[in-house]
Amino acid sequence: MREPPMKPALQKPPGYRDPSAPGKPVARPPPRKPTLPPSFRTKRKRRSCCRTCCCFLCFFIVILTIIVLVVGGVSYLWFSPKIPTFHLQSYRIPEFKVTVKTDATYLDARTVIRIEVKNPNTKLKVYYGRTQINAIVGKGESETELGQSEVAGFTQGIKNVTSLKIESSTKNRLIDDKDGRKLKSGYKTKNLEVRVKARTSLGYVVGRWRIGALRVTVSCGGMTFKSLDGGGEMPKCTVNFLRWINIH
Known part of the structure:
Protein backbone atom coordinates (compact mmCIF):
# COMPACT_ATOMS: atom_id res chain seq x y z
CA MET A 1 0.00 0.00 0.00
CA ARG A 2 1.45 3.42 -0.96
CA GLU A 3 2.22 5.93 1.85
CA PRO A 4 0.72 9.38 1.49
CA PRO A 5 3.19 12.14 0.70
CA MET A 6 4.67 14.19 3.73
CA LYS A 7 3.47 17.71 4.25
CA PRO A 8 6.17 20.35 4.00
CA ALA A 9 7.31 21.91 7.36
CA LEU A 10 5.80 25.25 8.18
CA GLN A 11 8.21 28.15 7.92
CA LYS A 12 8.51 30.35 11.02
CA PRO A 13 7.68 33.92 10.37
CA PRO A 14 10.42 36.52 10.75
CA GLY A 15 10.86 37.66 14.38
CA TYR A 16 9.20 34.58 15.78
CA ARG A 17 10.49 33.55 19.19
CA ASP A 18 9.97 30.19 20.75
CA PRO A 19 8.35 30.71 24.15
CA SER A 20 9.97 27.58 25.52
CA ALA A 21 13.51 28.74 24.63
CA PRO A 22 15.58 30.35 27.47
CA GLY A 23 15.61 34.11 27.17
CA LYS A 24 18.71 36.31 27.14
CA PRO A 25 19.35 38.36 30.26
CA VAL A 26 18.12 41.89 29.87
CA ALA A 27 20.69 44.54 30.88
CA ARG A 28 19.32 46.91 33.49
CA PRO A 29 20.19 50.58 33.35
CA PRO A 30 22.62 51.75 36.06
CA PRO A 31 20.93 53.19 39.18
CA ARG A 32 20.62 56.93 39.13
CA LYS A 33 21.99 58.95 42.00
CA PRO A 34 19.34 60.83 43.96
CA THR A 35 19.29 64.48 43.14
CA LEU A 36 19.78 66.55 46.29
CA PRO A 37 18.57 70.12 46.68
CA PRO A 38 21.25 72.82 46.54
CA SER A 39 21.24 73.25 50.35
CA PHE A 40 22.27 69.59 50.85
CA ARG A 41 25.03 69.49 48.29
CA THR A 42 28.57 69.32 49.64
CA LYS A 43 30.73 72.32 48.94
CA ARG A 44 34.20 70.89 48.94
CA LYS A 45 35.95 73.97 47.69
CA ARG A 46 34.49 76.26 50.34
CA ARG A 47 35.24 73.79 53.14
CA SER A 48 38.83 73.38 52.03
CA CYS A 49 39.25 77.17 51.87
CA CYS A 50 37.91 77.58 55.41
CA ARG A 51 40.21 74.87 56.70
CA THR A 52 43.20 76.51 55.05
CA CYS A 53 42.30 79.91 56.54
CA CYS A 54 41.92 78.42 60.03
CA CYS A 55 45.27 76.67 59.81
CA PHE A 56 46.96 79.85 58.60
CA LEU A 57 45.34 81.91 61.39
CA CYS A 58 46.44 79.44 64.09
CA PHE A 59 49.96 79.38 62.68
CA PHE A 60 50.05 83.20 62.63
CA ILE A 61 48.85 83.43 66.25
CA VAL A 62 51.48 80.93 67.41
CA ILE A 63 54.26 82.81 65.61
CA LEU A 64 53.05 86.16 66.95
CA THR A 65 52.91 84.79 70.51
CA ILE A 66 56.46 83.47 70.24
CA ILE A 67 57.69 86.82 68.91
CA VAL A 68 55.98 88.73 71.74
CA LEU A 69 57.44 86.40 74.39
CA VAL A 70 60.93 86.67 72.92
CA VAL A 71 60.75 90.48 72.64
CA GLY A 72 59.32 90.76 76.16
CA GLY A 73 62.03 88.53 77.63
CA VAL A 74 64.82 90.41 75.89
CA SER A 75 63.34 93.76 76.95
CA TYR A 76 63.03 92.61 80.57
CA LEU A 77 66.65 91.46 80.65
CA TRP A 78 67.80 94.67 79.00
CA PHE A 79 65.86 97.15 81.15
CA SER A 80 65.76 95.10 84.41
CA PRO A 81 62.77 97.02 85.84
CA LYS A 82 62.78 97.60 89.60
CA ILE A 83 60.04 98.79 91.93
CA PRO A 84 60.57 102.28 93.43
CA THR A 85 61.31 102.47 97.15
CA PHE A 86 59.48 104.70 99.64
CA HIS A 87 60.74 106.06 102.97
CA LEU A 88 58.94 108.10 105.60
CA GLN A 89 61.18 111.16 106.16
CA SER A 90 59.13 113.07 108.70
CA TYR A 91 55.72 113.13 110.32
CA ARG A 92 54.82 116.33 112.15
CA ILE A 93 51.58 117.37 113.81
CA PRO A 94 51.80 121.15 114.35
CA GLU A 95 48.25 121.26 115.64
CA PHE A 96 46.63 118.59 117.78
CA LYS A 97 43.71 119.43 120.03
CA VAL A 98 41.27 117.11 121.75
CA THR A 99 38.18 118.93 123.06
CA VAL A 100 35.81 117.26 125.48
CA LYS A 101 32.35 118.79 125.41
CA THR A 102 29.15 117.89 127.19
CA ASP A 103 27.77 116.05 124.18
CA ALA A 104 30.93 114.35 122.79
CA THR A 105 34.71 114.54 122.20
CA TYR A 106 36.11 116.32 119.16
CA LEU A 107 39.51 116.37 117.47
CA ASP A 108 41.24 119.16 115.54
CA ALA A 109 44.57 118.33 113.92
CA ARG A 110 46.93 119.36 111.17
CA THR A 111 49.72 117.15 109.80
CA VAL A 112 52.78 117.74 107.63
CA ILE A 113 54.34 114.59 106.19
CA ARG A 114 57.36 114.05 103.94
CA ILE A 115 57.86 110.86 101.94
CA GLU A 116 61.02 110.12 99.98
CA VAL A 117 60.60 108.22 96.69
CA LYS A 118 63.62 106.65 94.95
CA ASN A 119 63.75 105.38 91.40
CA PRO A 120 66.54 102.73 91.34
CA ASN A 121 66.25 102.07 87.59
CA THR A 122 69.16 103.07 85.36
CA LYS A 123 67.26 102.82 82.06
CA LEU A 124 63.62 103.47 82.96
CA LYS A 125 61.68 106.47 84.16
CA VAL A 126 58.73 105.93 86.50
CA TYR A 127 55.43 107.74 86.33
CA TYR A 128 52.87 107.96 89.11
CA GLY A 129 49.18 108.63 88.79
CA ARG A 130 47.16 110.76 91.18
CA THR A 131 48.02 109.66 94.73
CA GLN A 132 45.58 109.62 97.63
CA ILE A 133 47.27 109.86 101.05
CA ASN A 134 45.77 109.26 104.49
CA ALA A 135 47.43 110.38 107.76
CA ILE A 136 46.63 108.02 110.65
CA VAL A 137 47.49 107.99 114.37
CA GLY A 138 46.92 105.41 117.07
CA LYS A 139 46.58 101.68 116.66
CA GLY A 140 43.99 98.99 117.06
CA GLU A 141 40.58 100.20 118.12
CA SER A 142 41.83 103.73 118.81
CA GLU A 143 43.20 104.23 115.28
CA THR A 144 42.07 107.64 114.01
CA GLU A 145 42.45 109.32 110.64
CA LEU A 146 43.82 112.87 110.78
CA GLY A 147 42.95 113.86 107.23
CA GLN A 148 43.24 112.99 103.59
CA SER A 149 45.07 114.74 100.75
CA GLU A 150 46.00 114.17 97.11
CA VAL A 151 49.21 114.54 95.12
CA ALA A 152 49.04 115.15 91.37
CA GLY A 153 50.61 112.63 89.02
CA PHE A 154 54.24 113.11 88.00
CA THR A 155 57.12 111.42 86.17
CA GLN A 156 60.34 110.56 87.99
CA GLY A 157 63.64 110.52 86.13
CA ILE A 158 66.28 107.80 86.03
CA LYS A 159 68.13 107.30 89.36
CA ASN A 160 66.10 110.15 90.78
CA VAL A 161 65.16 110.89 94.39
CA THR A 162 61.98 112.91 95.00
CA SER A 163 60.67 114.22 98.30
CA LEU A 164 56.91 114.66 98.57
CA LYS A 165 55.41 117.08 101.07
CA ILE A 166 51.86 116.22 102.08
CA GLU A 167 49.68 118.40 104.29
CA SER A 168 46.28 117.41 105.64
CA SER A 169 43.92 118.54 108.36
CA THR A 170 40.72 117.64 110.16
CA LYS A 171 38.27 119.86 112.02
CA ASN A 172 35.69 118.97 114.66
CA ARG A 173 36.14 115.25 114.05
CA LEU A 174 33.86 113.28 116.35
CA ILE A 175 35.77 110.59 118.23
CA ASP A 176 35.08 108.24 121.11
CA ASP A 177 35.72 109.64 124.61
CA LYS A 178 38.08 106.78 125.46
CA ASP A 179 40.02 107.21 122.20
CA GLY A 180 40.25 110.94 122.83
CA ARG A 181 41.93 110.39 126.20
CA LYS A 182 44.41 107.88 124.69
CA LEU A 183 45.29 110.17 121.80
CA LYS A 184 45.77 113.17 124.06
CA SER A 185 48.02 111.23 126.43
CA GLY A 186 50.03 109.69 123.60
CA TYR A 187 50.58 113.05 121.94
CA LYS A 188 51.95 114.59 125.16
CA THR A 189 54.31 111.67 125.90
CA LYS A 190 55.30 111.21 122.24
CA ASN A 191 54.25 107.57 122.42
CA VAL A 205 58.38 105.21 80.63
CA VAL A 206 60.36 103.97 77.62
CA GLY A 207 61.01 106.83 75.23
CA ARG A 208 57.56 108.32 74.66
CA TRP A 209 55.71 105.16 75.66
CA ARG A 210 54.13 104.44 79.02
CA ILE A 211 54.01 100.82 80.16
CA GLY A 212 52.14 99.42 83.13
CA ALA A 213 49.96 101.74 85.23
CA LEU A 214 49.25 99.14 87.93
CA ARG A 215 47.55 100.00 91.22
CA VAL A 216 49.71 99.85 94.35
CA THR A 217 49.20 100.63 98.03
CA VAL A 218 52.08 102.06 100.08
CA SER A 219 52.01 101.74 103.88
CA CYS A 220 54.49 103.73 105.99
CA GLY A 221 54.84 104.10 109.72
CA GLY A 222 53.95 101.90 112.63
CA MET A 223 56.39 103.81 114.84
CA THR A 224 56.05 106.45 117.56
CA PHE A 225 57.00 110.11 117.63
CA LYS A 226 59.94 109.24 119.87
CA SER A 227 61.47 106.94 117.26
CA LEU A 228 60.94 109.52 114.50
CA ASP A 229 62.56 112.29 116.56
CA GLY A 230 65.52 110.05 117.35
CA GLY A 231 67.17 110.89 114.04
CA GLY A 232 67.82 107.27 113.08
CA GLU A 233 67.41 105.60 109.71
CA MET A 234 64.31 106.60 107.77
CA PRO A 235 61.58 103.96 108.13
CA LYS A 236 61.08 102.04 104.92
CA CYS A 237 57.56 101.64 103.60
CA THR A 238 55.80 98.50 102.42
CA VAL A 239 54.53 98.34 98.84
CA ASN A 240 51.51 96.15 98.25
CA PHE A 241 51.85 95.30 94.57
CA LEU A 242 48.93 93.69 92.69
CA ARG A 243 47.29 93.02 96.07
CA TRP A 244 49.24 89.82 96.74
CA ILE A 245 52.94 90.76 96.44
CA ASN A 246 54.47 92.62 99.38
CA ILE A 247 57.78 94.36 98.69
CA HIS A 248 59.66 95.74 101.71
Missing part, protein backbone atom coordinates in the same frame (compact mmCIF):
# COMPACT_ATOMS: atom_id res chain seq x y z
CA LEU A 192 51.52 108.12 119.85
CA GLU A 193 51.92 105.70 116.96
CA VAL A 194 51.72 107.25 113.50
CA ARG A 195 51.31 105.81 110.02
CA VAL A 196 50.67 106.84 106.41
CA LYS A 197 48.75 104.96 103.73
CA ALA A 198 48.99 105.98 100.08
CA ARG A 199 47.13 104.60 97.07
CA THR A 200 48.50 105.29 93.61
CA SER A 201 49.29 103.76 90.22
CA LEU A 202 52.77 103.46 88.77
CA GLY A 203 54.29 102.44 85.47
CA TYR A 204 57.45 102.83 83.42
